[in-house]
Amino acid sequence: MNTQIKFTLNGSPVMVEAPGEISLLRLLRDHLNLTGTKEGCAIGECGACSVLLDGRVVNSCLVLAPQVNGREVVTIEGLGQQDGAHSASDLQAAFVKYGAVQCGYCTPGLVIAGEALLRSNPMPTRAEIIDGIAGNLCRCTGYQQIVDAIEQTALQRAERTQQHAAAKVQE
């Protein structure tokens, strides 16, 4: 039975007809052709399907598609700056720079988890970063460089915030 699902996806309103019993992951991949969000286990253990739902990280394989009605979903495709041409977010760029990407299959989910962490805790300790990505499995990296990438992004964002504040004071 198809049902109508209306929500905000990566900043834009969408309306889609889809079976009511499918997961948000299947809705994104099979009905909206957003394949950046990956399926690794389909039981909420691996985090490869992580997306932001109203700013919180969720396993999209465990969310029923109709549950996102009226809510805001951000996927890996929506994280970059949307000013004109799509470009990578600072966190996405840091993942590349610090060697946090290998096979890349877990990467979208880990970037999403890292982004959710930084939004709720802008200056996390290394231990807090590890805690924040504990729901995301990676088989390639051993996590060290992923933690580096999130840590360095936090530092850069803090520096930028300080610069903005200083600029405001000068004004």
Place this chain on the structure above:
Amino acid sequence: MLRHTTHWVTKPANRVDGPDKANGKAKYAGDYRVPGQLATRALRSPIPHARILRIDTSAALKVPGVLAVITSDDFVDHGRFGFPVADNFILAYQKVRYVGEGIAIVAAVDAEAAEAGVRAIELDLEALPVIEDMEQALLPDAPIIPDVVTEGSKHGQPNICLTQIVRNGDPEPIIDASPVQLDQTYATPFQEHAYLEPEAVLSIPNPDGSVIIYACDQSPFNNRGVAAAVLGLPQDKVRVIQAIVGGSFGGKDEVVYQMSAQTAKLALLTNRPVSMVFSREESIMVSYKRDASQIRIRLGADRDGTLQAARVEAWLDGGAYSAETVLTAWRAAMHLAGAYKYQAVKGDVHVLYTNNNYSSAFRGFGNTEAVACIEQAIDEIAEQVEIDPIDLRLKNIIGKGDQTMTGATLNQEVGLRACLEWVRQKSDWDRKRREFPLQNKGRRYQKGIGVACYFHGMGLGGEGTDFANATVAIERDNSVTLTNGLTDYGTGARTVFTLIAADVLGARPERIKVLLTDTETAIDSGPTVASRASVVGGNATRVAVEKIAQLLTFAAANLLQCAPAQILRDKEAFIGPDEEPVDFDTVVNHARKLGYVLSAHGRWQLPVIHWDFAKGTGTPYVGYTFGAAIVEVTVHSGTGRVQADRIWAAHDIGKVLFPEGAYGQLYGGITQGLGYGLMEEVEFNHGYIHNVNFDDYIIPTAMDVPPIEATFIEAPFHLGPYGAKNVAEPSMLGVAPALANAVYHATGKRIRELPLTPERVLLGHALHNDDHGDNSRQWLGYGKGLGNVRVI
């Protein structure tokens, strides 16, 4: 033409496929969406061992939406394949030998219709006795699993596929006469690759009867070879394109070959694109594993700790099909006694058939198992002679000019001593070895620290000719396109090739693109295995690009009116005697005007060596990597839970070409070693896998991985590009035995069976979950009935 200073190799670099992967744009095989694409579902064996009495697919073909159903009858020679032993099938023929083995595949307009088709297939199975472990395989009345004549058949043991041997002198009399002796048996578990991307393939038919296969395979040329053979097509009618691969670690060969041939056949039959994407449960149940092993080690040593001789016998559970375990066993044999000097070594590695899924390649390829065992035995000798484990190792390790355990002479720089000394110093080893036992007295939390070291043969060695082919072309816009027959399944090989090409050509990496390996554009280079991409594929890239670099030097000399030898390079600039730099584009454009052909091919091959498999003697490898690891643990004496607190690792991998990538391999390998040592074990209950998803098959999370302090000892290797060796596999080797040795240091318990689960640490043995395979059965559909499958 090899430059002595480098601009890009060895310097910080971004992985070439990094941005697309971080931005969610990278396309894996399961991400492709093409019009008219069909879905597939498989009829899989619900029992571990059976004769197939009857398959009738006619009812399935009448299910609405079903377009085709295939069985072994749809392939040439019933789809028989396998190298070196052709005992496997694209779909089960006459018998099934493990739970989940594919019997028929249904292609339909959607997954629901395909599933309904599967349930409509009539299948009669006659259950056969099940071989649940290696002991049962060797019983006199054991059912014979393979349908080929095995080496063991000659000795009344048909379930022994073959035995790989090493013969270096006669160790037994030396051991018997040694004042210090050890005779222990160690065991290692089945390990699941657990790549985050479950297997996926998409086959697209062409009007001319050819087929394109997008696959998550490691080795597209091997995949093409198998597919063409079983489809009865010439090689040029089968094009395999490697999609971005979401991790492999040795795990995406045979299983993906089966999926590729299955979908290709269905695509040709239906004239529609056909996709196959595994769920995690299907992946764990159907794909092959690291073999489980039992290794009996006898060592003889002097009272001063000098090792004298080793006699090692190993049994590998190869499961239902021999696959690459035949070669895994050979590599295991070449490393059984470790990186030490001996007067004599004798080793036998037997590959056994059971009904436990099947085993094949997995990172380390037999040496992971060998190191896990010998490095515990070495610690046991150290304890007997009351010498510090690192001192005992330093006393016995091989160096340049020494004979390895196989009897071959080591003609290379050896960084093993430096590795051991680095981890010893960084970890504060000597103090901790002394103080932890004193601190542990009466404590609930017990601290321990343990070490292991290893050597690992480079490349294929005696397994086969070790070569690669690369091509390079400068395009009209002066960008540079490379191909390589060796592939990148997440390892960073394409980035290494890019950096080498950048340095050799003097062209910014941004100009260079390494294509995904496509059998129609790249040149066959054998399988991408054995951590050989950087050395062999890197050298092939170097050879190809050097040809173009030379042409550009000639063009620059012509332009600047000087001799080619007078041209100097600085990044993209060509500098003549007048010190006037000319840029890359100008020189390339001038080269075109001169009529130079700006494309080239490069082939490179490791020196040919010879190993006599029958005699167990010869030179197994052209060279080795080395390394050492130390792990510090805390063991909870009440629960047996082991926590790794810190890891130190030093690896001699020659010159590091791509530091971010090399460290990534190192950390990742260490983490897989941590899983292997502490928590990972595919549990078979009567042939059924207990842990079929990540809720039961536990791999390390970020919380499980302690701080890792690691370094590379860059002992130059004369054959490698810029002196490089390899890193992917050896990085994981030392961790599991170092853990076992640390647990012994903490608790005084020598467990000798991995992984070191709380039960083993507390009770000395595992508590197997004897659930009769409920998880597998549930996935196979036992709960809702098995459709039209009858087991007689």
